Amino acid sequence: MSASSPSASTATLNAPPKVAVMTSGGDSAGMNAAVRSVVKMAIFRGCQAYVIREGWEGLVRGNEEEQGEQSAAGVEQVKHGSNAAAAAAVAAAAEASSSTGFVPTYGEGELLKEGVSEAEELGLKGRYIVRVGWDDVRGWLDQGGTLIGTARCAAFRQQDGRLRAAHNLIKHGIDALAVCGGDGSLTGADRLRAEWPELVEKLQASQLISEAQAKRYAHLKIVGLVGSIDNDLAGTDLTIGAPTALSRICEAVDSISSTAASHSRAFVIEVMGRHCGWLALMAGLATGADYCFIPEQPPKGKWEDELCEVLQKHRQVGKRKTIVIVAEGAIDRELNDIKADDIKVVLSDRLGLDTRVTTLGHTQRGGRPVAADRILATLQGVEAVNALLEAKPSTPSYVITIRENKITRAPLMEAVAQTQLVAKRISEKDFDGALALRDPEFDECLRSFQFASKVAEEGDKLPKDKRLTMAIINVGAPAGGMNAATRTFVRYCHARGHRALAIHNGFTGLLEDNVTPLDWLRVDAWATRGGSELGTNRVLPSVDAGGVASKLQQHGIQALLVVGGFEAFLSVKELEERREQYPSFRIPIAAIPATLSNNVPLCEFSLGSDTSLNALVDACDAIKQSASASRNRVFVVETQGGKSGYLAVMGALAAGAVLVYTPEVGINLKMLGRDVDFLKKRFALDVAGKSEGRLVIRSERASEVYTTDFLTRMLKEEGGGQFDARSASLGHTLQGGTPSPLDRTRGTRLAVRCCEFLEEHAWKASAASSPSSSPYDREAQAHTAAIIAIIGSGVVFTSSRDMAKHADMKNRVGKGAWWQKCKDLVELMGGRRGLGGEDDK
Ligand code: ADP
Numbered sequence: 094m095s096a097s098s099p100s101a102s103t104a105t106l107n108a109p110p111k112v113a114v115m116t117s118g119g120d121s122a123g124m125n126a127a128v129r130s131v132v133k134m135a136i137f138r139g140c141q142a143y144v145i146r147e148g149w150e151g152l153v154r155g156n157e158e159e160q161g162e163q164s165a166a167g168v169e170q171v172k173h174g175s176n177a178a179a180a181a182a183v184a185a186a187a188e189a190s191s192s193t194g195f196v197p198t199y200g201e202g203e204l205l206k207e208g209v210s211e212a213e214e215l216g217l218k219g220r221y222i223v224r225v226g227w228d229d230v231r232g233w234l235d236q237g238g239t240l241i242g243t244a245r246c247a248a249f250r251q252q253d254g255r256l257r258a259a260h261n262l263i264k265h266g267i268d269a270l271a272v273c274g275g276d277g278s279l280t281g282a283d284r285l286r287a288e289w290p291e292l293v294e295k296l297q298a299s300q301l302i303s304e305a306q307a308k309r310y311a312h313l314k315i316v317g318l319v320g321s322i323d324n325d326l327a328g329t330d331l332t333i334g335a336p337t338a339l340s341r342i343c344e345a346v347d348s349i350s351s352t353a354a355s356h357s358r359a360f361v362i363e364v365m366g367r368h369c370g371w372l373a374l375m376a377g378l379a380t381g382a383d384y385c386f387i388p389e390q391p392p393k394g395k396w397e398d399e400l401c402e403v404l405q406k407h408r409q410v411g412k413r414k415t416i417v418i419v420a421e422g423a424i425d426r427e428l429n430d431i432k433a434d435d436i437k438v439v440l441s442d443r444l445g446l447d448t449r450v451t452t453l454g455h456t457q458r459g460g461r462p463v464a465a466d467r468i469l470a471t472l473q474g475v476e477a478v479n480a481l482l483e484a485k486p487s488t489p490s491y492v493i494t495i496r497e498n499k500i501t502r503a504p505l506m507e508a509v510a511q512t513q514l515v516a517k518r519i520s521e522k523d524f525d526g527a528l529a530l531r532d533p534e535f536d537e538c539l540r541s542f543q544f545a546s547k548v549a550e551e552g553d554k555l556p557k558d559k560r561l562t563m564a565i566i567n568v569g570a571p572a573g574g575m576n577a578a579t580r581t582f583v584r585y586c587h588a589r590g591h592r593a594l595a596i597h598n599g600f601t602g603l604l605e606d607n608v609t610p611l612d613w614l615r616v617d618a619w620a621t622r623g624g625s626e627l628g629t630n631r632v633l634p635s636v637d638a639g640g641v642a643s644k645l646q647q648h649g650i651q652a653l654l655v656v657g658g659f660e661a662f663l664s665v666k667e668l669e670e671r672r673e674q675y676p677s678f679r680i681p682i683a684a685i686p687a688t689l690s691n692n693v694p695l696c697e698f699s700l701g702s703d704t705s706l707n708a709l710v711d712a713c714d715a716i717k718q719s720a721s722a723s724r725n726r727v728f729v730v731e732t733q734g735g736k737s738g739y740l741a742v743m744g745a746l747a748a749g750a751v752l753v754y755t756p757e758v759g760i761n762l763k764m765l766g767r768d769v770d771f772l773k774k775r776f777a778l779d780v781a782g783k784s785e786g787r788l789v790i791r792s793e794r795a796s797e798v799y800t801t802d803f804l805t806r807m808l809k810e811e812g813g814g815q816f817d818a819r820s821a822s823l824g825h826t827l828q829g830g831t832p833s834p835l836d837r838t839r840g841t842r843l844a845v846r847c848c849e850f851l852e853e854h855a856w857k858a859s860a861a862s863s864p865s866s867s868p869y870d871r872e873a874q875a876h877t878a879a880i881i882a883i884i885g886s887g888v889v890f891t892s893s894r895d896m897a898k899h900a901d902m903k904n905r906v907g908k909g910a911w912w913q914k915c916k917d918l919v920e921l922m923g924g925r926r927g928l929g930g931e932d933d934k
Contacts, residue, residue, distance in 0.1 A: 109139055110482070111268050111269070112140045112141070112269045113142075113143035113145050113267045113270050114127075114128050114143070114144055114145070114272075114474075115144065115148055115149075115270070115272055116148060117244070117246075118245065118274040118320075120238045120239045120320075121333055121334020121335075121338070122237045122333075122337035122338070122459030122463070122466050123334050124470070125238070125470075126233065126333075126474070127318050127477075128273070129471070131271045131318075131474040131478055132229070132230045133921070133922055134475045134478040137926065140269075142224070142226070143222055143225060144223050144225050145221055145222055146220075146221045146242045147241075148243045148245075149246040149281055150244040150248070151242070151244070152221065152262065153249055153258050153261070154257075155265075156219065222261060222265050227924060235461055235710075236462075237337075237459050237461050239320075252288065256292050256296065260302070268310070268314060269314035269484070270282075270313070271318060271474075272318070273333065274317075274320050274321070275320065276321070279319070279492060279505060280509050280513075282315050283490065283506050285313065286313050312486040314481045316477045316492070317492035318333060318470070320333040322372070323372060324369065325515075326492070327532075328494050328507070328511060329495055330495050331469060334459060334462075335371065336463050336834070337459040339375050339376060341453075342834075346380040346416060349362065350414060353413075353416060357414065358447045358448065359416075359444075359446040359447065360414075360416050360450075361433045361437050361451070362450075362451045363450070364418060366388070366421055367421055368516040369389075370422075372420065373418045373420035374535070374538055375834060375838050377418045378538055378542050378842075379621075380416065380418075380620060381545070381619075384403055384404065384416075385419070385420075386419040387539075389527045396425050400436070401439065404446075406548040410614050412617060417440070426522065433452065436450075437450050464707045464709070467710070467747040468747050473495070476493045489506065490504070491505055492504075497885065497887060498885065514530055537842050541581060541841045541844075541845045544584055544585045544588050545580065545620075548613060549588045551590075553588070554588070554589060555590045559590075560592070561851075561855050562594060563593060563848070564596055564648065564654070565579055565594070565596065565627070565654045566602075567628065567629035567687075568600070568630070568631065568632075568655060569631055569659065569660035569688060570631070572657075572688050572701025572705075573623055573689075573703070573829050573831075573832030573836040573837075574700030574839060574840035575627075575687050575700060576626045577621075578656050578700065579619060579627060579656070580616040580620050581841040581845060581848075582848060585848040593610060594609070594610055599629050599630045600632050600633065601636070603641060623704070623830050633664055633667055634671075642676075652681045652683075652851035652852070652855045653680060653851075654847050654851065655683070656685045657686075657687055658687060658688025658692065658699065665683075668878060669682070672871050676869070679858070679869065680855065681850065681855050682878045683851055683879055683880070684881070684893075685840070686700065686881075686882065687699055687701050689705035689828060690702075690906075691739040693896075694908065695891055696883060697882070697911055700836050701828075701829070702740070703835045704828075704829035704831075704833045705829050706747060707833050708828070709827055710747045713790075716821055717786055720786020720787065720788065720819075725786075726817050727812065727816050727817070727819075728787070728788050729790075730820070731790075731791050731792075731801040731820065731821070731824075732744060733793055733824065734756075734794070735793075735794060735906075737757075738757050741753050741795075743915060745916075745919040746918060750789060751771075751775070751925060752771075752790070752920065753789070753920075754790070754792060755913075756904070758916065759795065765804075765807065769811045771925045772787065772808070775787070775925075776812075789804070801822065802820065805818045805819065805820040843888070846881055846888060876892045878893050878894075
């Protein structure tokens, strides 16, 4: 540790808060999006933003050649990418935005996009704590890994290392630190915070910091963002990087599946996860694998026997391929490792299968992040800065988490302790205890996998008097995940002994008697298929309610699962409304929302929306690349979505668009004037020759008058010599090809929940069947016609009646959808909020 004398001037001590962000431990996709979000939000909130390169290692090392005293305004000398024009533009921007208190630090940072990977050559050698400006994190959303570097740091595990880290933080006047990493990195963060008072005392005692510094930095503000591909942190449903890793695994397994089927082979695929089987389980669920080995739930008996029994049954019903997924930390109940090669030997020797092993290794770390990771990291980065700025000595340090769809904060210490407890429970052979510590979704997915992969014996099924005839129907436009839901429905029915009927081509198909039983094998490959295997259209039951009633009766349907978009909700509503008239509608009816528009009231996510977001992001990444290559181009991209701006807004957030137009807010002249003004200012701020292409996303129904073509021509005209404009319409490509793993697993999970709902209410109805003379109490039975919905941090059934109260029937959308506030965030991240674009609505 250097013994330089304390050197904080009053100016430094009074400077605006400095927020630093670092990435640590194993890299994961989405870390760059997290850094970008923290940097932008910190600047937006009036702080100075810093990055710490190379994780804890960088913090321990600090900057070898210390910079001189900082200026009173706390603005460092511009090192790279600055020129006189940019400096003048910065001053203009600062003036323009001074009324908002937000001073964007365009051009002030030390890393330009190109500079990060070549930081050494660009003069950052030996400098790990680096001031960054708004534009330094430009174009980071679509980059895999971490651009600011990560490392494993042995020194930080020792107190001396942490003392040096503390000294560096104080020396640089860093008030608050966001750490994005796995449980190891967050354990480190937790220790630093726990020891902080002691470290400050030591630094002051050895005169490395002044009394004033010790006072100002008496409390360390630190927050964790979980960047981990394993999804192993307790208290959060998803970690940054896990959805991308899952996507890479599923792409690989999908490819392997086709060759396995061609040769009738078995494949054993090893995926990452030492103490956590999330990747293995979700990949198993999403790809329709035959068997999964995860550390939290080893097979109950001898694994070799159980595995062979399951796979043999699959072969007996006619499967040509066998896919076994094994987590790298898989064990048996005696804690012996179960390795892919051991499994291969068993499959070859005992079942005579031609078996191959594939270890996916580092390909799983990700590369280009999927939409969910970009959005998760962006939302969590914003929350991290808010948590840091609100932190008080009395509040605990938080880790930013997500529960279903709610970004939340959990005490860092507890989350880390709970995570470590999982490994402890496993080592104590308390597997149920380990499972209980995982989030409820994990347990549900495990149950769903068991239903989806099991070939049940007669003795495993329900008693005959409990068995039902259940039917499934798709309505509306196709959406990713519909087929996964159908597959699970059929498998669930098979496992329980129910009769599974498929209604093809929606309600018109039902009226034409296009109803067939579906068996276990028929749906085997459906988990990965896009579109709707059953066939779907927009026709509602009201087309011929009497006919629909008689067909339900004719086929003896005792419970109905509807999968589709707004039409699914309307179908349930119409059937429920006619229950008094038609007794065959008095069956339990459940719906799973499935539409790329994500416009079903109250439901925060519908199947297919993730797939479509990925299709949008893929297209936008390519378009942005082209727009950037020509340096000064604005692309106006038109999306689908009807009267719902969901896809446009969340797509804009994930693709890094600077503006987004939605049907909810509409477009007006004043707005367009300000947007043009913003784009002009923004292009003027670009460092000469390093301008970036910019994306504007317009939802197809945002305005009848200000069409995509109009916007493009207007921007072209107004851009003058500064920027050019082009348009692209994504149309039906947004329905996506292969459904995303998140849509597939969600489809499976929600289908199991719906089947249980249907079962329960069908049994209750038959137990309570009233004499036909007494009138039907529609009110009392309203809850048995329901839509399953992800709301906040839970999955709930909402009756069609209640849902109708939250629907804007005219525009076919929900009232006040949660994502609408993300439009502001798009504009904040795009820089518009700082350039005078606040109040144009
Ligand atoms: P991950 O964050 O991905 O779980 P690691 O477990 O390797 O990765 O942790 C990353 C870094 O965090 C380590 O190299 C070390 O510097 C720090 N770290 C991990 N555990 C501790 C600990 N118990 N005390 C202090 N620092 C730790």
